[in-house]
Amino acid sequence: MARPVRTFVVIGHRAVTAPNFSLDDVPGTSGRLDVLLRCVAAAFVLSHGIRRDTEAYLILLGPPDPPRTVWIQGERLRHLNPDERTTAALFKKALALQPSGTAWLQSTPGIAVNKMKLDQVLERLKGRDLVLLEEGGQDVQLWKPGPNPVFVVGDDKGFTDHEIAAVRKAGAQQVSVGPLALHADHCITLLQNHLDRTVGPSPFSMAP
Numbered sequence: 001m002a003r004p005v006r007t008f009v010v011i012g013h014r015a016v017t018a019p020n021f022s023l024d025d026v027p028g029t030s031g032r033l034d035v036l037l038r039c040v041a042a043a044f045v046l047s048h049g050i051r052r053d054t055e056a057y058l059i060l061l062g063p064p065d066p067p068r069t070v071w072i073q074g075e076r077l078r079h080l081n082p083d084e085r086t087t088a089a090l091f092k093k094a095l096a097l098q099p100s101g102t103a104w105l106q107s108t109p110g111i112a113v114n115k116m117k118l119d120q121v122l123e124r125l126k127g128r129d130l131v132l133l134e135e136g137g138q139d140v141q142l143w144k145p146g147p148n149p150v151f152v153v154g155d156d157k158g159f160t161d162h163e164i165a166a167v168r169k170a171g172a173q174q175v176s177v178g179p180l181a182l183h184a185d186h187c188i189t190l191l192q193n194h195l196d197r198t199v200g201p202s203p204f205s206m207a208p
């Protein structure tokens with residue numbers, strides 16, 4: 001039987017697609033890649049382990065060569081620490097690779113990169129329970145999670161109209177985690193907690 005998986009798709013509208021940003025000033029030099037790095041921590045990092053039942057697609061749309069999609073698989077992930085600097089260094093390694101299409105190039109265990117666009121990521125995840133995270137959506141407390149949910153989350157810029165239309169066209173329901181606009185990583189923490197408390201953590205979520 002296939003293992004259950006929770007998937008997060010995050011779009012970084014200005015996040016750079018080359019490794020030439022400074023680890024000493026990630027927010028100022030990377031097109032706010034730091035927003036995505038915090039999403040990675042929120043999605044995967046537990047107090048004493050990694051969520052092995054989670055994966056994430058970080059779609060980077062900034063210069064010089066968009067898109068780059070970084071795929072992180074909790075099941076295989078190594079070297080992820082809670083601090084943003086280490087995660088930024090892992091992204092540097094991924095962005096040093098030169099993918100030419102939808103073939104994945106692995107940079108470190110559990111991290112791979114290609115040039116998929118949002119539409120292609122959605123196509124790859126077709127058939128799964130798709131959720132667009134938006135204020136004003138259905139209250140997450142009333143939402144019934146399917147077996148392998150996929151959450152699409154905006155960065156500090158939210159979503160473009162085209163992105164919202166594409167995610168809705170792919171069959172997404174719109175879900176809200178509360179009445180206020182929160183940071184993307186905080187939404188992910190709330191969702192992981194919601195799933196832990198409703199469907200429960202999967203037996204292998206903290207496997208070594």
Ligand SMILES: C[S@@+](CC[C@H](N)C(=O)[O-])C[C@H]1O[C@@H](n2cnc3c(N)ncnc32)[C@H](O)[C@@H]1O
Pocket residue numbers: 132133134135136152153154155156157158159175176177178179180181182183184187
């Ligand atoms: C910092 S917010 C985006 C704010 C942006 N200025 C806007 O107006 O859309 C980042 C993302 O977190 C998610 N988000 C924030 N607050 C939310 C809420 N209350 N419920 C569901 N998702 C939320 C959305 O996906 C949003 O695009």
